[in-house]
Amino acid sequence: MDIQRLKPHLPWITLVVLVAIVGVNDPGFLRPSNLLGIAGDIVPLFIMALGLTFAIYIGGIDLSAQSMANMVTVVASVYLASMGAWVAVLCVMAGFLLGMLSGYVTTRLFVPSFISTLAVGGVAFSIAQWLSGQRALNMDAAQRNETFGWMIGRTWGVPHELLIAAVLVVLCLFIERRTTLGRALKAVGAGELAAAASGLNVARYKILAFAISGALAAIAGLLFAVKLSGGAPTIANGFLLPAIVAVLVGGTPLTGGVGGVANTVVGTLIVAVIRASMLYFEIDATRQQIVFGVVLIVAIALTIDRAKLRTVK
Template identity: 65%
Template sequence: MTDRVALAERLRRHFPWITLTTLTILVGFTDVNFLRPDNLLNLAADIVPLLIMAIGMTLVIYIGSIDLSSQSIANMATVLATIALPSAGVGAGVLVLAVGLAFGAVSGVVTTRLKVPSFISTLAVGGIALSVGQFASGQQALHMDAGQRLHAFGWMVGRTAGIPHELVVALLLVVVAWFIQGRMTAGRTFKAIGAGEPVAVSSGIRVERYKILAFALSGMFAAAAGLVFSVKLSGGSPTLAEGFLLPAIVAVLVGGTPLTGGVGGVINTVIGTMIVAVIRASMLYLNIPAMGQQIFFGLVLIVAIATTIDRSKMRIVK
């Protein structure tokens, strides 16, 4: 019996890789062009904003919380980046990252100091971010000047040796998040909080500070996702990243980081995002409309939560 449990646990750790490989092969059989290197590169480049948003969200889910403000912060970032570009140039990027960090920190403070559940605090902060984006944009789409965009963020677009530059940006951000999670005290503390917050508190860890940091980093990564989105599409809108929240959460969970936290992490989310990308691509090949995609991701989210959550940490569900 013990051997069976150990085998099941090993298989569960490798389940994201198995799922990704299986889905890729199935879609490849449906359309052989799907497996062409240039198609896979384009597919990867298209999901860069989603990956960046999901990476930031991973740090919050890793501690056993949730961040529902990411999509709204990303939308707001596209607007602020577009507005600030003419006067600030590349500084517009620094500005939106700082704003995202601040909004995330507010979510953390409300959650830890006011004892408001994270899904409520981040939903409220997301509503504020949405309103800021709507007010700043006049509730309309904004466009970047092509020359100013290339001068400030030309390094973020285009290709070198066939590799899209946004993929390089995403890789650097993944490395930063992985380093924080795996090589810094903050990352080890995030894991301790997710594995058992009461134990972490009794060990003398300043849990509140690290939880605020996790939310702040999530906000900053969401803003980075918005910045990349804005530069790719040469503009901003308070609804530009609409529809990204659910796939981002799905990417984190199917990658192997459960809502109860403590296991999984950044690399798992990279795999989870690839799974989401393949699923979305297969839906496009099958001509499934956007509404159908959202329904499907909603069902996947329910299944992912039900199969990955640690019920020993949630004896009562409210």
């Protein structure tokens, strides 16, 4: 069996093996209600990872996703009272525009994306602190339930978050596989110079990719705020590492071009199972970050396409 032919299948094989290992040791893990619960809990993280997929797919990175989600939890908490359901539009627009800004700075001003998104993340953090007055905010419980109550809760045992995630996955899959934008992003990820030489407006598509990433990070933040019924400038800290891990473990390499939305679904499930299994094997929660850091390194090392990197800087 050729390792190169096996490679695209590694993510879901890993997932099945992990589920089997945990399931054998703890049969309760495989109960449908338990599995659904685990999947439902990971949804905010998954939405952020979904956005990151677009940034990584074109060979960039979005380090602002976490700050963006933080900012949106604050925006949602502050403006829910005055704007009602329209606050969702405001949040997504804010994410989209800040993402566009990252993309613009990256493509037109030639600032590498890890720096430009770090800088835009700083801007988002400032906005969050300014709006919140550097405090943790609470939503009015009655108003939250009335406006966004449908986002949480269960119908026939299925968490509503999963339905939101499913809608977003279908939307993203459509963008990736059935639109010009999706094809253009693939071309940019596979070889930016070739794409530019073929007459593609590379900059425009890259800006759009970062904007989508920002918008999805905003949706992740909104859902998180609704779940916690409040927001704070650092409330979503700790999301960035597992979100990047989810994308890379799923098989979208840092160099871009292959993988995509479906891979991130598998990657996020792997992250969810790793998290859950740590509970079952009684690995201290404080070790999670070390485990994910190491998993991240291994995942990058396995997936990255070294032919694309002439010199590794």
